[in-house]
Amino acid sequence: MSSNAAPAPVTAAPPSVPSALLALYVHVPFCQTRCTYCAFNTYAGMAARIPPYVSALLSEIRLVGSAGGHPPASTLYFGGGTPSQLPAEFVRQIIRACAQSFALDPSAEISFEANPGDADGAYFRALRQAGVNRLSIGMQSAHERELRLFARRHNFDDVRATVQLARQASLPSVNLDLIYGIPGQSMGSWQRSLEAALTLAPDHLSLYSLSIEEGTPLHVRLLSGRMAAPDPDLAADMVEWAAERLSAAGLRQYEISNWAAPGHACQHNVHVWRNEPYLGFGAGAHGCAARVRYENVTSPDDYIARISAQQGTHLFPLSAATATAAALRTAEEMADTMILGLRLTEEGIDPAAFLARFGRELWDVYGSALDRLLAHGLIECSASGAVRLTRRGHLLGNHVFSEFV
Ligand code: SF4
Incomplete structure (x- = not known):
């Protein structure tokens, strides 16, 4: 479907009764530098665009929220990119706009992704005051060699300090992201990374198998023969070992890549894995609600321009930034429900x-x-x-x- 076009009407709606609540996702497409494995819609060197981008985000949230009759929101997730590139005042404004436009409950889960070492205690206190109650930190590894391979800017001391600052700011739930299956990574170095993470007593851990995507610097390195491909059998052994170790540490696996202490599963992501409706705001964000699946334009400049020039009204859940939208067919919705729901390793499909x-x-x-x-x-x-x-x-x-x- 072309830009901004309304989705085809759904003439024979099936008896689909997903949750009455919405999950909200806000995409922050800015990073200070780009990591060698990154295939996300993110950009370095665009910090000057942050103020107009946030203005556009606020407009988009208010515009989509102004459509009558939509359900309230139960969670909000700031992802990226690097949300911790946003000044705390902008985060507060975005949360406020979501609360006003989607009746987001003050006690709702509000997750925020942060890069280790980028923020100080005052920043985390301001986030907490604004309503953020879950911090997700991109640790990735405890080893300098692996972090350098990824061109990450932090080291493990930064991760330790960031967790400490988050705790001091009373952020009640802290996640660490780690990557396994890294070229040159041994079982021993993976085990040491995970053990280092556990010394910080995270409430939640996300463990991702490295995927070397086409077009990334890591892929170029692989193609040139300067780097050996990771061994998939070793990666499988790594996650098997991790599952046992985390179970012994009292963290339960609730999704293929996610473990949590009791009460700390990410409600936002569980909502999405249950294939319940969610809205995406920002450049390249996608959403699925009111039986329409859609995606916004990817370029931050296009996003800002489209939202600034918006005219007229748009059918919920679309906005002036919508690049593609399609009515969801029942067969697709069923398949998505299976594929997403089976990721929930304890819950599965009822x-x-x-x-x-x-x-x-x-x-x-x-x-x-x-x-x-x-x-x-x-x-x-x-x-x-x-x-x-x-x-x-x-x-x-x-x-x-x-x-x-
Ligand atoms: S910080 Fe995250 S989003 Fe940004 S370039 Fe690195 S991997 Fe990509």
Whole structure:
């Protein structure tokens, strides 16, 4: 669909009854420097654009929120990019706009991604005062060699100091992101990184397998032969070891890549994995709500220009920055529900919830795929009848998900 076009009307709406609440995502596409593995929609050297970008964000939030009849929001997530590039006053204004436009509850989970070593105690206190209650820190590794390979600007001392400042600012939930499967990384160096992270007593850990994306400096290095490809078997052993170690440390795995102490699972991401409606604001942000999937223009300059020039009204959930939008078909919504929901390793897919949402029995729709996956030991049925991945299925998630595409 072309820019700003309204989605095709959904003539025969199925009995789809997702949660009444919305999750909100705000994209901050600015970074001080770019990391060698990064394929996100982010830009370095554009700090001067931050004020007009935030003005545009506030306009977009208010415009989309001004459409009547939408549900309130239950969570807000600042992702990027590097949200900690934003002055705290801008963060406060964005949270306020979300609260006013989407009735975001004052006690809602508000997550914020931060780069280690970039912010001081006053910044974190201001974030806390503005309503942020969950900080996600991009630690990635405890080793200088690996951080240099990624062109990260921080070291482990910065991570330690950032966690300490977050705690002193009474931020109640702290996540650390780590990467495994790094070229040249041994099992020993991975174990030392994870043990270093655990010394900081994080409430939540996200462990990501390195994916070397086309067009990134790391990919160029791989193609030129200056770097060996990571060994996928070793990466699988790394995450297997981590799962046991984190379980022993009292962190529960609730998603393929995520572990949390009791009460610290990321509600925003759980909402998205349950395939419930969410709105994305900012350059390159995407969302799915009111049975429309959409994506904004990626360039921050285009985003600012489009929002500044907006005219007339736009159909919820779209804005002047929408680049593509498409009505969601029921078959797609069902497939997304399976692919996203199976990522929730404890919860999985509840057949009763599937029936309530789509008016069809899960096993009638996907019986043959589910039988195949059961036969291969990739999924199981929990005591309550929920369908979820086995441990083997965690490692072969992409194979499982391909059954529903
Ligand atoms: S800090 Fe994050 S978003 Fe920014 S370049 Fe590095 S990996 Fe990409």
